[in-house]
Amino acid sequence: MSRLLMSVCVGLMLTIGTSTLHASRQLNVVVILDNSGSMKGMMNRSESKIDAAKSALMQVLDKSPATSQVGVLLLNPGPQGDWLIPLGPIDRANLQRSVASLDADGNTPLGAKMKVAADALLQLREANRYGTYKMLIVSDGEASDPDLVQQYLPSIQARGILIDVIGVNMAQKHSLATQTSTYRNANDPNSLAKAIGDVVLGESSASPDDAAGQTDFEVLAALPDQVAMASLAALTAASNDPIEKSQDWVPDESSTSSHGSSAPANSGHRSPPPPKDKSPISMFQILVFIFIFAAIARAVFANLKSKR
Amino acid sequence: MFGKVSWLLALCVLFTTSNVHSQELFSGITGPLDVKEVQNSGPVNVPYITWGGDAATFYANGGLDTTPDSIYGKSGLKLKLTAGDDFVQQVKDYMGGKSPYLRGTFRMLGQASEVIGSDPRTKPVIIMQLSWSAGDHIVSRKELKTLNDLKREGKKVKIACQQGGPHVGLLYDALAAAQLTNEDVEIVFVKDLTGPDGAAEKFRTDSSIDACCVITPDMIGLTGGVDSAGTGAEGTVEGAHVLVSTQNMTRSIADVYAVRSDWYKSHREEVEKFVAGYLKGTVEVKKMRDDFEKTQRMSSEYRQLLTSCQKIFGEEVLPTLEVDAHGLLLDCNFVGLPGQIAFFNQSGNLSGFQPKLTAALDLATKWGYAKTRKGFDPAGFDYKKIASMAGVEYVEPQRIVKGESITAFPGDDLDSDTIVSFTISFEPNQTDFSVDRYGSEFDRALQAASTFGGAAVVIRGHADPTKTLVQLLTVGMKKGLIVRTGQKGQYKYYLKTQNGNQELDLNQTPAMVKLIESGAFEGASDSPLQTMQAALNLSLARAEQVKQSITQYAEQRGVNVNLSQLQPLGAGISDPVISKPSSIAEAKQNMRVEFRIVKVNPEDLSETDFDF
DSSP states (O other), rough: OOOOHHHHHHHHHHHHHHHHHHHGGGEEEEEOOSSSGGGBBBBSOOOHHHHHHHHHHHHHHHHSTTTOEEEEEEEEETTEEEEEEEEOOHHHHHHHHHHOOOOOOOOHHHHHHHHHHHHHHHHHHHOOEEEEEEEEEEEEESOHHHHHHHHHHHHHHTTTOOOEEEEOOSSSSOOOTTTTTEEEETTHHHHHHHHHHTTTOOOOSSSSSSSOOOOOHHHTTTSSHHHHHHHHHHHHOOSSSOOOTTTEEEEESOOTTTTTTTTTTTSSOOOOOOOOOOOOHHHHHHHHHHHHHHHHHHHHHHHHHHHH | OTTOOOOOTTOOOOOTTTTTTSSSOOOHHHHHOOOOOOSSSSEEEEEEOGGGHHHHHHHTTTBBOOOSSSHHHTTTOOOEEOOOOOOOHHHHHHHHOOOOOOEHHHHHHTHHHHHSSSSSSEEEEEEEEEEEOOEEEEEEEETOOOOGGGGGGGSSSSEEEEETSSHHHHHHHHHHTTTTTTTEEEEEEEEESTTTSSSSHHHHOTTTTTTEEEEEEHHHHHHSTTTOOOOOOTTTTOOOEEETTTTTTTTSSEEEEEEEEEHHHHHHHHHHHHHHHHHHHHHHHHHHHHHHHHHHHHHHHHHHHHHHHHHHHOTTTOOOOOIIIIHHHTEEEEEHHHHHHHHHTTOTTSSSSHHHHHHHHHHHHHSSOOOOOOOEOOOOHHHHHHHHHHHHOOOOOOOOOOOOOOOTTTTTTHHEEEEEEEEOOOOOOOOOOOHHHHHHHHHHHHHHHHTTTTEEEEEEEEOOOOOHHHHHHHHHHHSSSSESSSSSOOOOEEEEEETTEEOSSSGGHHHHHHHHHHHHOOOOOOOOHHHHHHHHHHHHHHHHHHHHHHHHHHHHHHHOOGGEEEEEEETTTTSSSSSSSSHHHHHEEEEEEEEEEEEOOGGOOOOGGOHH
């Protein structure tokens, strides 16, 4: 087994495995799988990256708990569309056929697919409430729509969707490396295991458990009660509404938000770049403008012609 | 069905000589009684009371006097049905031999137990359960939200209730559900069940009365409806609402027939015919009632039955057939043959004969109706034989019923629908809920599930928010959103703002909330939102574990339980007792599983819910 295959396989299995500790029947994962043209590249002498990914997927999906809900979303549509495997209970009978149909071609529209994946997970969380909701991005390159990635990332995270990234054979860290829950290169299965294992969270500790030897209660003591209550209310009211890029996009200068220009340099919470309007409405507006301009020009031309 | 019933307007003149404001031994109410042999010539007198369950008796008998073509007539019985709403008079007639039968609720018989059980000849044999009530209610003022509120510091809650009537048992069960007794409240006994001297009028005219036990028409008159609150208009009392109802407390008030022990010994075959005929009548009456409810088309046979009820109970009690007479029948849940078997024979039925007898005698002795515990006997019928005589299919009652649970999430009106609640606590990361430690709570939950047959027992897990809050601070500090100064034990937190660092105090709460909502604390491997979600999952896992432990406990003890009533929910950190614990002891107060008895729509219930 190639290192890539092993890493992806271990990554997925750990993602699934650690989650089952808390609520085995309620693991919900969307794997965003890079099937762009670059994945045709060879992983080693005998196996391409995409073939290694297919083998890894088969193994992981085969071993995933029957009660989990897993979906595999492609960056570029396959024969069945964007979803190689729709988010839901795994249909093992059709698994082989689905994965076999996977091919690599196209670019890396990661931002657009992050929204699709997040919306699917949020819809599921709205219905199920409980469980763990994760997005696992497996990619060998940077997004071809980096602005969208930056636009969607904060609102996805603000809704409590955990994003893990596995960079496949990347020379540098993926640009999401500093902004997501975990990032590991695919050739580092051991540290990947530890990073995902750290996602398993506890409740509270009475004994000192940090480097400074402080108990949780000592850390909390100076937090005002009202702030604690309001913070809990805000945390427990995480929205399941679909991701809207405009909603979280406008920088708020009036607040202390790290989104704004006052965000500390070391916050790790990247301020998104100014929005670039790529919506169909804008294109429509341009067309309307061209049409009006052409009509005016024709009228002017006709007027001039008549004056002659 | 709730707006339809204006029956029972002149019902149950019980305890007419009783002292309104104090309890009295039942023997003192009846005075000295001589036991005489049962009159054994002519038709047998059988008392009835104003209740929907008695309509099946009329139907089986063909009216007050047995008609030849009726169910009882064909089986050779000759009965004369007589008004028995005056229960004291019933007891006098029973002891004096005018009738071998007693008709009442199990608890009313319990209150009279010392009198009727003092002579072996009159010791009651309970021969049949007719129905469970779904038409009795405790109405309270606005400030009383759940049964837990019936106990308060300082001034006792005052509850108006008819002395010795069917509501005494309801009140006893309601208090027991909150682990209270009559010592914890002030019961103001009134003379009548309804009318000028009833509990509803007392509640309406005396503002010091906090709650009252009433029948459906009075409940509607005070509140406007079972799910409404009075506005003060049209005779309602502002803020008055149903605190608990037998629509949810479906196994509280059991209507029964008893016969004298000496009569049973000498007339067992007749008694069997009486029971079999009633069961046969029940099947047909239920079908007619349910058909009308479904189609709104009244068959001539059902119209005839309702007209008969109207004639017997009086037009002032049942002014209309479609609303009042039909509503009277809707307010009772006929138990049928499986429910009969479950009540008398099924072991592990927490609402069966033995538990009800114990509760009835507890009530009688603790509340001052009796000094000694004189019990009753069950008839001990062969129900296969009874089924054959009745011409109904013999069906064993269910035991542990598996079904879909209700679906509701914390906060989805759970508070407003909660009838009563209690809590168990546990240790951090605890997953084992042993019988040794939690057996009494499991018993209480099972008893609640049984008594509140029309309610869900929500098992609501909670998690402590300490870790989530700590993570919020530590992630905030890592990201530079929060700055901490000072030494251990004397920390101060500051929020980074455009205007520099501002101390994290009450004024900074909106800014902190905005940061959380924007996702500013997310994105790292330590995620407060993920910790919150993990706590939510953990709280559900604990609730599910508790349900599993209760189920195993019930199975081991042979207790019947309707699993669809037990609904595990996870509340996570959303509703902590202490938002910011300062010690593990305070954190443990948050680590708890709460049992809530929650109202469900009566339409969600099925007939089989009453099989055990």
